[in-house]
Amino acid sequence: MSIRYRLILSYIAMIFVPIILFLVASLLMVTLFIGDIREVSQLLPANHQYHKIVQPDQQFLTELKEKSIMDPNTLVQPTYLDSLSGRLDELETSMILRKNEEIVYSSEETKDIQTEHLPAFGSLSTNNNIEKLGSDMYSIKQLDFISSDGRKASIFLLKDASPVVEFTRTFFPIMFAMLILILIFTNGLLTYYVSKSIIKPINHLKKAAEKIGNGHLDDALVVKGKDEISQLTRSFEDMRRQLKHSTEIQKQYEHNRKELIAHISHDLKTPITTIKGYVEGIRDGVANSAEKQERYLQTIYQKSVDLDHLIDELFLYSKLDLKKLPFHFIKFDIKNYLIDFVEELTFEFENRNIKLDFSYDEKKLYEIEADPEKLKRVFSNIIENSLKYMDKVAGEVRITLTSTAHEFIVSISDNGPGIAKESLPNVFEQFYRAEQSRNIQTGGSGLGLSIARMIMEEHGGYLRAESELGKGTTIHIIFPKEGVQA
Ligand SMILES: Nc1ncnc2c1ncn2[C@@H]1O[C@H](COP(=O)(O)OP(=O)(O)OP(=O)(O)O)[C@@H](O)[C@H]1O
Ligand SMILES: [Mg+2]
The missing domain is CATH 3.30.565.10 (Histidine kinase-like ATPase, C-terminal domain)
Incomplete structure (x- = not known):
């Protein structure tokens, strides 16, 4: 695998592995701390349905909205609102009606909430909002409308959000610490893996380069993978082979040069020794007859011709060798x-x-x-x-x-x-x-x-x-x- 892909994969892993580990760890933690995952609900008050805080009964809200349009007058009647208390109990929801900055109706559980605690007219959407009202946390839904006497009216549906907050408060620091630990762990592991797969072959290459630097050209580099470092190692191996080849050629040249000199000296020396011997023979009177002298001279002449021929050949050879012959x-x-x-x-x-x-x-x-x-x-x-x-x-x-x-x-x-x-x-x-x-x-x-x-x-x-x-x-x-x- 190429280093590029390895890095991309490790970056992807760096994102997904912590997420997966975090999810697994969260499940484990919940099981450990609470016993069984199904018992998470026990953390919340009895019969409390957690999801209802997040998703309050839309149906109920829609009905109230319709009422606020069709019959706003009835909607503000405390008797009508009292009639809804059964539904509200079912939904574990409290209700407050505020008309002209004055609380005209409030469920039993929310009696202590003052008008100034509540969001202003038109400030909240019908979406869930968790806010602190008085001393407790509530999930608030607000429905604003104009009553038949032209006054600004708001109905607030409130759900006690304290169990969620409590749950979050207890587990958030642990979860956060766990996330950090998981991140450090994953990061460390991946960094170790990636650096090991890159640094090890680089060290290998470094050692090989040092060997070559010291003149050891015989040890071949074994290359297996196809990644960038393997390609570099392969080029390096080609270079080593080339270098070895040219060093051998260099040695061969050197050897040839020495041989050439030895040959030339020998081939030049032989006829000259003969010539010298015959000249001395004539000079010392060994060639004492005219016939003998003639023979000696003939030999000297023949050797000189050979020598001349050899020098011509050598000259031609060296010109060809130096590529100087046109x-x-x-x-x-x-x-x-x-x-x-x-x-x-x-x-x-x-x-x-x-x-x-x-x-x-x-x-x-x-x-x-x-x-x-x-x-x-x-x-x-x-x-x-x-x-x-x-x-x-x-x-x-x-x-x-x-x-x-x-x-x-x-x-x-x-x-x-x-x-x-x-x-x-x-x-x-x-x-x-x-x-x-x-x-x-x-x-x-x-x-x-x-x-x-x-x-x-x-x-x-x-x-x-x-x-x-x-x-x-x-x-x-x-x-x-x-x-x-x-
Ligand atoms: N036709 C041939 N028959 C037999 N041996 C041959 C023949 N041609 C070449 N050789 C052998 O090859 C060798 C090299 O030949 P080459 O022509 O290069 O050198 P040489 O004949 O010895 O010397 P030079 O040609 O420089 O006078 C010769 O010495 C000879 O032994
Ligand atoms: Mg020949």
Whole structure:
């Protein structure tokens, strides 16, 4: 339940619970003090009908009214009024007739009430009014009319209200105290309930925030409800997860950076050590024949070329990584582009006696949006691998161009040594070389595929590798049909 509803409910409860409790408590109190609820009537004088004070006999009053209109002369006759005493006794009511500020008739019980005690002509309605007349409380009804001699006359019907007043006087303070107690009790109980259901989860959240503040990001927050605090806790939990994720990424970055530096230093150091060794060999006269010197120089030259190539690769890699390499995208048909690319490669493949095949649908248009210069780097890095790692006598490289609903796919397959299953997910990582022993012979920095991957990402595309050890490798180069997305 939401806190809003909980508060609304508690406010409603704060009104109704005391009322119900008060009613129950009143009943209980009456039962306790008086014995039985039916005995309340005993509190009043015998045969006293309580409700009659509140609702005096309307019939009688109506009759008097009619009489005051039809026959006002008779109404003021004391003999007529005396004849009503039977009815009045039945109704436990006394009657006073005042004519011109003078009491001309009064029942036995109200003889001591003086004219000045009574309300003035026309001041009271026929509704019940409880007033103090003389020493007692009376429920008064007043009927004003003009008698036949033109004088102002008033008939007062009086009921003794003292028992009600007495009852109220006795019980009112107790009831009042009880009401206050019930209010305090209900208020306290509801406040405790509401604050418990709000403050407890807030404290829980506070502790979790402190933990996160201290760098403990592992403890998940359990959220059950749907109220506002649960929603806040859920957002908090999302935040903790995000924070944990980015901290892990940060750690991974840091680890990668350290590895990168270690790799670069190692890859730069190796050829330099070789160069240094060969230079010393020449200087110290180890290379004592012209032929030997030539061999030494050739090695030094080759290592320098490797070093130059490595530095170029590193430079390209870091520019791509920092997104500082400008791309110039144009729209063209990749089919024609690949026909030219294959043409260029033919000579080298023939030289190395490796078959090169390119298949595509002539009738189809394969229009992509790309930077042709950078794309060449992608294809040549992949083809270079197929050539470099080829271990079969009848080597074969197949390029296939296909398309799906949303993509153009260039697949480059070879029948080389293949890549082990566990190494496959890592081949696009920088400096990753699947088989160290094999790579010692083939050389390479492990940057080729990661450079290709980054260039493809700039194109809004990606690379995917499939391979089976001993059978060959396929690298899929995938372009989105909708072009480069910003
Ligand atoms: N066609 C392939 N056949 C077998 N193994 C491959 C093939 N292509 C990639 N690999 C494996 O994946 C690794 C990563 O390739 P990548 O091109 O990134 O680096 P490299 O070829 O070692 O070095 P570089 O390309 O920078 O000269 C390679 O070292 C190799 O072990
Ligand atoms: Mg390579």
